Amino acid sequence: MTVFSAGILLYRVTDAGELQVWIAHMGGPFWARKDAAAWSIPKGEYEPGEDPFTVARREFEEEIGVPAPAADYAQLGVFRQPSGKVVTVFAARTDLAVEKVTSNTFDLEWPRGSGTIKQFPEIDDARWVSIPQAREKLVKGQVAVLGALAELLGH
Numbered sequence: 001m002t003v004f005s006a007g008i009l010l011y012r013v014t015d016a017g018e019l020q021v022w023i024a025h026m027g028g029p030f031w032a033r034k035d036a037a038a039w040s041i042p043k044g045e046y047e048p049g050e051d052p053f054t055v056a057r058r059e060f061e062e063e064i065g066v067p068a069p070a071a072d073y074a075q076l077g078v079f080r081q082p083s084g085k086v087v088t089v090f091a092a093r094t095d096l097a098v099e100k101v102t103s104n105t106f107d108l109e110w111p112r113g114s115g116t117i118k119q120f121p122e123i124d125d126a127r128w129v130s131i132p133q134a135r136e137k138l139v140k141g142q143v144a145v146l147g148a149l150a151e152l153l154g155h
Contacts (some may be wrong), residue, residue: 003085007043007051008068009076009145010043011153012095012128021134021146022096024063024126027103029110031124039137041145042123043087052088061125067101069094077148079139089145091152092093101126 010022022038025031031038044059046052053073060068071092079087105124110118129137134146 003045003083004048004052005085005088006042006056007041007087008056008057008072008073009041009091009149010069010071010096011088011091011149012059012093014142019131019153020128021131021149022126022128023134024101024123025137027121027124028106028108029120036136039134040139041089041142042126043089045085053090055089056088056095062104063124064098065100066096066098067149069096076152079141079144079148081139083141085141087142089148091149098126100102111142 012020012022014020022042024042025035025039042060042063044055044062046055053075057068069092071094073090073092076089076091079089081087101123103121105119105121107117107119110116110120130144131150135143138146
């Protein structure tokens with residue numbers, strides 16, 4: 001059964017003319033010491049019949065701790081991940097500034113087999129990065145969103 005997800009890719013252009021995107025580092029012990037291919041756009045799963053844009057905004061707020069900024073959003077595309085998950089991505093230009101990322105949490109037995117359940121944030125960091133940095137940091141299945149953004153912007 002296909003799993004559907006929706007997310008938001010924010011972008012901005014710095015005063016120096018550099019294109020940057022807002023991405024988030026995944027939380028929990030598996031990702032704790034990883035940087036390369038350990039970041040994602042803020043996103044989350046949804047059920048058939050839910051509006052992907054509504055879900056994308058909800059998930060942004062849950063994972064970042066602030067509402068998705070008021071901006072002109074465009075559907076960037078639908079991207080199939082290596083896992084088979086299908087992610088609908090919306091993009092918008094904004095100069096979002098977040099003092100502290102406050103993500104929702106998930107429960108996980110940690111250490112594995114210990115019987116101890118701990119809570120971890122879904123997202124433990126989020127920031128603006130350049131496109132070359134994003135290519136290194138994003139999980140493999142999401143790198144294609146950067147190409148779609150470049151196409152949207154005519155780069």
